[in-house]
Amino acid sequence: MAKKKAFVLRINPETLQAVEKWAADEFRSINGQLEWIIDKALLSAGRSKENVKSKNKQNE
16 A cells, blocks of 8 residues: 555535535545545646556557
């Protein structure tokens, strides 16, 4: 399992409340939900390691 790095996140209460509700609806922790959102955004933007690997395979 990859080592995880902790950091402080400042977020407005309304946004946090929405993430808490979303996480609960999907049976995830808030931290897990935020990781999922970030991973999905990175994939969508073509900035994740998975996108780099798939682009390299296509160029071979």
